[in-house]
Amino acid sequence: MVRLLxxxxxxxxxxxxxxxxxxxxxxxxxxxxxxxxLGKRLPGRGHEIGIGATAISFLLSVPVFASTISALGxxxxxxxxxxxxxxxxxDNEFLELGMKIDGLxxxxxxxxxxxxxxxxxxxxxxxxxxxxxxxxxxxxxxxxGSMLNLVMANNLLQLLVGWEGVGICSYFLIGxxxxxxxxxxxxxxxxxxxxxxxxxxLFGVFVLFFAAGTFNITExxxxxxxxxxxxxxxxxxxxxxxxxAIGKSAQVPLHVWLPDAMAGPTPVSxxxxxATMVVAGVYLVARMFxxxxxxxxxxxxxxxxxxxxxxxxxxxxxxxxxxxxxxAYSTISQLAYMIAGLGISAYTGAVFHIWTHAWFKALxxxxxxSVIHAVHSNNMSDMGGLKDKMPIxxxxxxxxxxxxAGFFPLAGFFSKDEIILGAFMQARAGHGVGWFVFITMIVTxxxxxxxxxxxxxxxxxxxxxxxxxxxxxxxxxxxxxxxxILLAILSVVGGWVGLPxxxxxxxxxxxxxALEHHPFNLAIAIFSMIVAIAGxxxxxxxxxxxxxxxxxxxxxxxxxxxxxxxxxxxxxIYMSAIVRPIRDQISxxxxxxxQNVLDGLVNVTGMATAALGRGAYDKIDQPLIDGAxxxxxxxxxxxxxxxKFWQSGNIQGYAGVLFVGIVAFVLAFIFIRI
Amino acid sequence: xxxxxxxxxGVLMAIxxxxxxxxxxxxxxxxxxxMVLAGAAAIFILLLAEFVGWVQVLLYIGAVVxxxxxxxxxxxxxIGRTALDNQSRALAALVAGAIFAMTSMVLVRAFDGxxxxxxxxxxxxxxxxxxxxxxxxxxxxxxVLLLAALVGAVVLAKRDE
Amino acid sequence: MxxxxxxxxxxxxxxxxxxxxxxxxxNAVLILxxxxxxxxxxxxxxxxxxxxxxxxxxxxxIFALFIITIAAAEIGVxxxxxxxxxxxxxxxxxxxxxxxxx
Numbered sequence: 001m002v003r004l005l006x007x008x009x010x011x012x013x014x015x016x017x018x019x020x021x022x023x024x025x026x027x028x029x030x031x032x033x034x035x036x037x038l039g040k041r042l043p044g045r046g047h048e049i050g051i052g053a054t055a056i057s058f059l060l061s062v063p064v065f066a067s068t069i070s071a072l073g074x075x076x077x078x079x080x081x082x083x084x085x086x087x088x089x090x091d092n093e094f095l096e097l098g099m100k101i102d103g104l105x106x107x108x109x110x111x112x113x114x115x116x117x118x119x120x121x122x123x124x125x126x127x128x129x130x131x132x133x134x135x136x137x138x139x140x141x142x143x144x145g146s147m148l149n150l151v152m153a154n155n156l157l158q159l160l161v162g163w164e165g166v167g168i169c170s171y172f173l174i175g176x177x178x179x180x181x182x183x184x185x186x187x188x189x190x191x192x193x194x195x196x197x198x199x200x201x202l203f204g205v206f207v208l209f210f211a212a213g214t215f216n217i218t219e220x221x222x223x224x225x226x227x228x229x230x231x232x233x234x235x236x237x238x239x240x241x242x243x244x245a246i247g248k249s250a251q252v253p254l255h256v257w258l259p260d261a262m263a264g265p266t267p268v269s270x271x272x273x274x275a276t277m278v279v280a281g282v283y284l285v286a287r288m289f290x291x292x293x294x295x296x297x298x299x300x301x302x303x304x305x306x307x308x309x310x311x312x313x314x315x316x317x318x319x320x321x322x323x324x325x326x327x328a329y330s331t332i333s334q335l336a337y338m339i340a341g342l343g344i345s346a347y348t349g350a351v352f353h354i355w356t357h358a359w360f361k362a363l364x365x366x367x368x369x370s371v372i373h374a375v376h377s378n379n380m381s382d383m384g385g386l387k388d389k390m391p392i393x394x395x396x397x398x399x400x401x402x403x404x405a406g407f408f409p410l411a412g413f414f415s416k417d418e419i420i421l422g423a424f425m426q427a428r429a430g431h432g433v434g435w436f437v438f439i440t441m442i443v444t445x446x447x448x449x450x451x452x453x454x455x456x457x458x459x460x461x462x463x464x465x466x467x468x469x470x471x472x473x474x475x476x477x478x479x480x481x482x483x484x485i486l487l488a489i490l491s492v493v494g495g496w497v498g499l500p501x502x503x504x505x506x507x508x509x510x511x512x513x514a515l516e517h518h519p520f521n522l523a524i525a526i527f528s529m530i531v532a533i534a535g536x537x538x539x540x541x542x543x544x545x546x547x548x549x550x551x552x553x554x555x556x557x558x559x560x561x562x563x564x565x566x567x568x569x570x571x572x573i574y575m576s577a578i579v580r581p582i583r584d585q586i587s588x589x590x591x592x593x594x595q596n597v598l599d600g601l602v603n604v605t606g607m608a609t610a611a612l613g614r615g616a617y618d619k620i621d622q623p624l625i626d627g628a629x630x631x632x633x634x635x636x637x638x639x640x641x642x643x644k645f646w647q648s649g650n651i652q653g654y655a656g657v658l659f660v661g662i663v664a665f666v667l668a669f670i671f672i673r674i
Numbered sequence: 675x676x677x678x679x680x681x682x683x684g685v686l687m688a689i690x691x692x693x694x695x696x697x698x699x700x701x702x703x704x705x706x707x708x709m710v711l712a713g714a715a716a717i718f719i720l721l722l723a724e725f726v727g728w729v730q731v732l733l734y735i736g737a738v739v740x741x742x743x744x745x746x747x748x749x750x751x752x753i754g755r756t757a758l759d760n761q762s763r764a765l766a767a768l769v770a771g772a773i774f775a776m777t778s779m780v781l782v783r784a785f786d787g788x789x790x791x792x793x794x795x796x797x798x799x800x801x802x803x804x805x806x807x808x809x810x811x812x813x814x815x816x817x818v819l820l821l822a823a824l825v826g827a828v829v830l831a832k833r834d835e
Numbered sequence: 836m837x838x839x840x841x842x843x844x845x846x847x848x849x850x851x852x853x854x855x856x857x858x859x860x861x862n863a864v865l866i867l868x869x870x871x872x873x874x875x876x877x878x879x880x881x882x883x884x885x886x887x888x889x890x891x892x893x894x895x896x897i898f899a900l901f902i903i904t905i906a907a908a909e910i911g912v913x914x915x916x917x918x919x920x921x922x923x924x925x926x927x928x929x930x931x932x933x934x935x936x937x
Contacts (some may be wrong), residue, residue: 087724088797649933654761656769656858663772666780677837684845691849691872695856700865707868710849714875721842723882723896726903730878733903738871738910745864745914749921758862760930766858774851781843790837790886801893809897816904823908830915833922 015067017060018080022099024060024109025152025373027053028145032036032138032252039134043123043365051120054144058113065106069509078102081154081218100154100217103509104286105349108151108162108279111358114490115275116144118483122366123267125479126373130265136176140271143169144478147276151283155215156205159287163201163248163280167194170277174264186263197247201284204240207233208291221290231295238291238298241284242305249281249335252309258332262324262378266369268323272361273331279354286351289342289512300433303343307440310336314447318454322378323368326455329363330404333444337419344437346422347512352498353419355506356411359494360403363487367397370480371459374473375466380455385464389473392481394460396488403491405449406532411609413529416445418498421524446535461544675705676792687713698758700746708739721790725798842883849876863917864928867910874906 031053039046042049071077083098099105120140127136146165153159168191175187209215211233223229245251245596250258258278262269272278285292285302292298310333317329334357341350370393371386372378387394403410406417420441426434466473475481498506507517690709697703711734718727805813849872856869878899886897921927 087728093799650930651933652762652858652929656762656765659769659773659854659858663769663776666776670780677841680837680841684841686846686854688845688848691852695852695859695865700862703868707871710872711875714879717842717845717879718882718899720899721879721882721886723885723899726878726882726896726899729900730875731902733907734871734875738907739916741910741914742868742871745867748918749864749927758865759859759888760861763859766855767879769858770851770855773854774847777847777850778844781847782840785839785843785887788887788894789836790839790842790883791836791889792886794886794889796885796893797898800891801896804892805900808892812901816901820904820908823912827911827915830912830919 015063015071016574017063017067018082020060021064021080021101021152022082024057024064024113025099025148027056027060027511028141031141032145032263034140035134035141037364039138046134046137047124050061050141051117051124053141054113054117054120056119057144057148057638059285061106061113064101067109068101068106069103072103072509078218079105083154083216083520086396095157096155096216097158097666099152103511104283105151107351107355107510108283109148111279112144112147112151112275113395114543115358115362115487116140116147116271118362118366118487119267119271122270122369122480122483122530123265125477126267126369127265132176135665136173136265137171139172139176140268143173144269147280150280154217154456156208156217156220157215158310159217159284160202160205163198163244163284166277166280167191167198167248170194170261170272173268173272174261176265176268177263180263181334183263186257186260190257190261193254194247197244197254197281200240200243200247201245204237204242204244205657207237207240209247211237217287220288222641224290224294229294234291235295238288238295238609239301241288241291242298242302245281245285245339246305247281248284249339250332251280251281251305251336251339255309255313255332259325259328262322262328266324266365266372269328270362270365270369274358277336278331279358282335282342282354285342285617286347286354289347292342293345293512293514299345301343303340303433303437305342306336306338308336309333310340310444311440311447314444314451318447321381323380323383323455323459324365325370326380326451327364327368330364330448330451330578333359333448337416337441337444340437341419341422344423344431344434345515346419346426347515347580348507348510348517349415349418351510352506353415355497356403356415356491356495358485359411359490360400363396363400363484363491364404366480366484366487367393367400370476370484371397371473373476373480375471380458382466383459383464384462384466385460386473391474392475392484396481396484397460397489398456399491400461401452403495405452405536406445406528407531407536408525409492409495411491411493413532414495414498416530417525417528420445420528421518421521424521424524425518438590438628440529442528445531446538449532449535453536454543457540457543509607517571676720676745680717683713683720701743704739704743704746707742708735710762711735713737722792722794722796725801748767839883839887844880846876846879846883849873849879861928861930863920863929864914866929867913867917870913871906871910874902878902 016510031049035046035049036052039049042048068079079100079102081098081100083096086097087095101647120137123136124138127133128138143166146162146169148162150159150162150166153162171187171191175184175192177186178187205215208220211229212220214220214223224234247254261272292302298364313329313332313336317326317333320326320329334353338353338357340352341347341353370390371383374386374390374393375383377383399410403412406412420438423438423441427438428434497509498504504520511517687710690706690713694703694706694710697706711730715727715735716731718724720835853869853871853873853876856872857866860866860869881895881899881902883895884890885893885899888895917927920932924932926932
């Protein structure tokens, strides 16, 4: 049965807080049930439970964070781990329910709980009067709980549970307004596309289980470091695990679901993009980094997929009209930064980018929501000139945009710089993929600043393009602007934990033992800053006038522009190469088989049976059996006439008689025998 | 300790079961069924049948209840006392009461005084061993039965062309 | 240690409630649910006996597993039948479906 394992004995005393850290995960789960059952009866229709639970989770995360990072300085300390065994198969085979708390976990805890809290508060304004308001909050709670479970899990099976929970909640929330066909299609697309990656993940878990004999992440890590697992197996496991990350973190070629996922309510997009769901893929690679580190092939694959994705997505972000789609492609591109960062072993930089990206991307999405709320349209061709109408949204959005572009001293600068530095170091060390990644990152940084400039120019500057007669944009209510301001502050100061130092603060929290940490490099920092400014100025010059598109459709580059506008035709390729053939061809084949093979068999059997039957009829049936049958039939006819009234056709009557009969029989048995 | 847990779960299950057969809303009925089945799973775990308990959770709660909910949705079940219950409720209660009186009498007579010992250990390893050696034939037969049910369900529910 | 009769009484009660449901409900899906309750009651008995007898061969648990499997098959086919009836007659009220009589 259930057995308590002692907390792993490190040289550090376990703070009392750690014993209660499981509450961080439990509270949102409990909140989900409370909202489902009680939410509708409360004055706020459930949001008070959701906000309260998320706030408790956040407030619990802070001391856990503090006590963990203060312990991290100790030599040989990696983290706390506690677990119970909930299913015992044999002496050594069992399943665990537990938590692993180290630097990576606590950083994610803060990110997830804080962004979730902001989204909860923001949604009271944004979703006000929605017809499924209570359910919305219930799903948000479940979403947060699943993500926290994923982040805290000490074994892969539990991580998988959180992973799938996140998947199903994203399905609920993307399809929140499922009455419109388009939205429910987007939800299904998101679910199925990520599911394709999940299959790989599941098999990766199996491979690791059979190789290491355990689901426990710490034990797997030790087994990998101890060299007990063959290199080929590790490569297979890493590639399979990365499949899951490709799906969840929307990397090429499974990135197609994320832009469509914009069909969900905007706060949900903020949650999906900043803290939960898509970050899960990056987290998985970071969590299982030992496995990747042990397999150079897998690492190169990660780096190359990341590089391709960041470039492709940044180009797509340049041509979108829908402001949320710009941000969606931007997320794909920034996630690819993290993935590629992990691929070139810039471990600290990649996790640091999760941290900073969460703040400014949540800010940008919530800001975009505020704008959409004001002009009742997602399209930037309906915006423009909102600078003075929405001063708070405008200022915070500028902060978010600059942080995304990577301007000093905002959050995005520090993390991006650290990844680029890592790529440069890798390249200089003579690693071929390093150069590729480094150059793509520089180009993407340029493009990022460029589309940020375009987005800002089209949304807040220039002349109003909305229908000024009908739409009167005004600043959003306090419940929406307060989260914006808080997130804007974090988008500024959030990066300062990575200020140059030896080693810097963030690297102290999160680092991978086997990798050396590259010290701050002024030249690279100035270089990436110049690239960002150049990109921003280019974008600003082109789009300042409020032009939505560049007039290159007719130019020699027209084909490229059309390629982008159609998202590289990937959706069409998937539709015509995978969905349609499966749907049409297989059913056609099945029909053909049915008609020709099965029917033929049936016909032959039928004919044989008929021939046999005819023989039997003439020789046996007529003379012998008929006589007997006629006699029996006569008897049955008489009996049937009498008994037919029992046959009421009411099956419940039959059942009643059956039960009464049983009782009668048993009683008879007892009293006759005894 | 075990007794108290059992009594609490048992009372909850009994209440849920009664509500299941009396509720006027079919979807609530499904939720009460969920409670009964979850309670049963808890009792299995309590009675040292962990594996059976988790199978119960996976299969009943995960699959059967969802299937039943699908059934309710697809058949647009109505709401209300007259739509859900028939006229012979009193008769049904009488029969059910008779069954209860009879079974409890027989069971108490037969097993009074016997105890369940919670300190023994029954591992899933032995269960798996026995299932795949001594009971391997019934196991295979059940798989064929499942296949037949699968085919049967598809054939029945398929729309005729 | 706990008297086995407690468990047996609970399962007897659940079984009778299931019987009531089968007899008193008109909706076919609700009847199927009641049948599930009856089957669960039987399983509780089997598992309780297994624990009481300290059976090392775990016959009770294995039987319970088989019953769960068969219940799954039963519910699949049962629901298919219910849906077929609904499609043909737009009702799943069992006392309206009484074609099988004289």
